[in-house]
Amino acid sequence: MSQKVLITGGTGLIGTRLAEMLIDAGYEVALLSRTPSQSRYRSFRWDPQHGTIDEAAVRYADHIINLAGSSVSEGKWTEERKRDIMTSRLGGTGLLVRELAKGGHHVRTFLSASAIGIYGDSADRVVTEETPPAPADDFLADVAHQWELAVQPVTDMGIRTVIVRIGIVLSTQGGALPPMARPIKLMAGAALGSGKQYMSWIHLDDVCRLFMQALEEPEWRGVYNAVAPNPVTNQEFTEALAEVMHRPLVLPKVPAFGLKLVLGEMSEIILASQRVSATKVLNTGFQFEYPDLKPALKSFYGEE
Template sequence: MKVLITGGTGLIGTRLAEMLIDSGYEVALLSREPAKSSHFRSFRWDVQAGTIDEAAVPYADYIVSLAGASVADGKWTDERKREIMTSRLGGLALLARELAKPSHHVRAVISASAIGIYGDAGDKQVTEETPPALPTHDFLADVSHQWELAAAPIAALGIRTVIPRIGVVLSTEGGALPQMAKPMKLGAGAALGSGKQYMSWIHLDDLCRLFIAMLEDESWRGTYNAVAPYPATNQAFTEVLAGVLHRPLLLPKVPAFGLKLAMGEMSEIVLASQNVSAAKVLAQGFRFEYPELRGALQALYGGE
């Protein structure tokens, strides 16, 4: 079975490609600048120009769409916001255009989304049935909502489409966790804002195992929260991380106004509260290797 991954050089795509190969799949990457040294076959596309290697989609039995500019790289200027949005919508539009052609055998598409779609939900637990946080001035909610709408034309073609709403991905290779661990290792760890906001997280390997389950079992379709079963408040997350790293928590909380000054609108990423349910994924029969935060962090930082 052949899997084509867009955004395959990012944090999730890199690990997913490795785990797919280990599971016996063939993997190819769809990239703007295919790396000559890559272990994987690569096809070229240019989302801005609307061009794609015509052999890319016919190669695949399955497509995993992860492409999109990182929301965490740099302040959200108007230009940056446009890039974050268009990189997601443009990629899916290109895929939909190619999938509308008869010359392919794609069985299913996994199209990434994010729990940002729920906005700042406070203490309230949210499920896949919870409406998106719209109308809104919440950029992450808007991006996630538009991202999901952009996958609708693929589903309308009759192709099985699965939309995982991804939580905070835990990995030492990138994402939020190294940024949180860095000050802590220097003895300057602290909860952010009130510390009461919920963080719904998932270990990177569990996320990739979930994607593989979505590919292999045809009963997966529609939206699923890709989060572990036990979310943690920012305060609790910080305390567990400090314990795993054997560091004290000496500082008071970092005030919300300070984060907003430093990060601008991007402070939404760490200040929004999202208590997201994993019940639908569990009901589907998926079992997490790392359901609890301490175990997930110990697996990542056990040698430190």
Template sequence: MNVLITGGTGLVGTRLSAVLTEAGHHVAHLSRTLAPGSPYRTFQWDPAAGTIDPAAVPFAEAVVNLAGANVGEGKWTAARKQELLASRVDGLALLHRELTKPGHRVRTVVSASAIGLYGTTGDALVTEDTVPVGHDLLADLTQAWEQAATPLAALGLRVVVPRIGVVLSLAGGALPAMAGPVKLGFGAPLGSGQQWLSWIHINDLCRLLLAMLIDEAWQGAYNAVAPNPATNTAFTTALAEVLHRPLLLPRIPAFILQLALGEQSEMVLTGKRVSAAKVLAQGFTFEFAGLREALQALYPPALIPAPQPTQTLMAGAGSARS
């Protein structure tokens, strides 16, 4: 199968491209710039200008849309918020325009979304049928993202919308940022520590996206999360244990994070406890269903350096003060 990927050079797109290639599929990227030395054929587009290589869509039998600026990069100024929105909806509008034209073979579109759609849900276990609550930036952004994909189904295409949780990978995303302080002996839960983190190992995510592409039984929205979400405290504790590091502080108060991050602190101080039941009912089997096994696969003992003496001493001093 020929698969065209937007956002193919990002965290998920890079790994997915390799997984698809290993499975015998032909991958091409749709990108604003040409990457010299890329192993994948690359077509250019400019969603803001509404331009696209006319050969891009005719190449494909399926499209995976991962395009969207990283919400964790840059301050959330008014201009940045507009960029975050445009990077998601403009590309889908351009794809819709091209897919209305005759002469292509696309039958399936997998269009990424995120669990930010649900807003702040507290301890409630949310499913794909949960009505989004609140109107924070991430919820509004993700609702607009999904709404931009809706018209594709009216073209007779099979549209699958994975609502992706926190992706665990050493190549980028949230995990390296969370692991950094822990490795240095300064790890601590954030805020109350009771906010839920719904995660998925990147290998499982790419296997799930592959299943969505090749099996026509998949249609509509699915939570792309592992079956066992964890609180921030449980996640931080498990990460410290896997890395063989102590936790220095009971927790980092919310007001400090709010002062440091402003509006973006909502990304770490709020959580979502998201159900994977629909994905499991579809027959998907997770390789990494448990948090500890996922973290151990990413941080095998042989690759974890021993703590430095200064770290051990500082951690011990922190424990003595608690």
């Protein structure tokens, strides 16, 4: 009997790749979706905004992977957008908690996404899973913290729960990399802000492999940082990307005020410095396919 995995946010950047990898590894996969017909996987309907969910969904699953949340990197952070970023996460997680509390299911594992944004801007200080969340006036930190608190009831039910604090995911399909690569391709690349801020990145395949290992190995419990073991400064990142793309870096640094003008508060994602430790994940025996930045970037842009 193959094990059944229910994924929320299964059409997002990580969910799409993770579903493929789970199928390849012999799992059955179903998605929770607001628009169920649009995928090649079995899907169950839910609507976190209105608090509705197909009762068969949670009963289907041996494992739940909770990735659903409105993207933080698309569109300016208007008040409405910020509300959506927060409620899409809390609403979906709350629905799953409500269903799990009813019992009559066989869910053994609950994996839930969070983000390294929880640490706020920590300059060049190394932060670990033990580091307390940044104050709530930091929007991204507050979102991640609230999201993690929403998962606590699952742990209290005795279900093995793993929270994965995801770093900057590298992929050409979305996330931070395409907008950083675009100006470099056009010979207009530059470091952003001071260039000294740390970026804790992870290759898309590694984050998916990490989720799979957390699913398969019962000793994973609690909070883990999903970041490669070698974070780099924004300046180093930009230089490595230009080198891999065989383009010169011609511009001086893009000043922080310019980024704030274009991106508004969302510039925090790029300007905050986060030097996040991967030690806890490495101690589980997990091996990164891409522990270093340049090979990770070459996997996407090496043939250009």
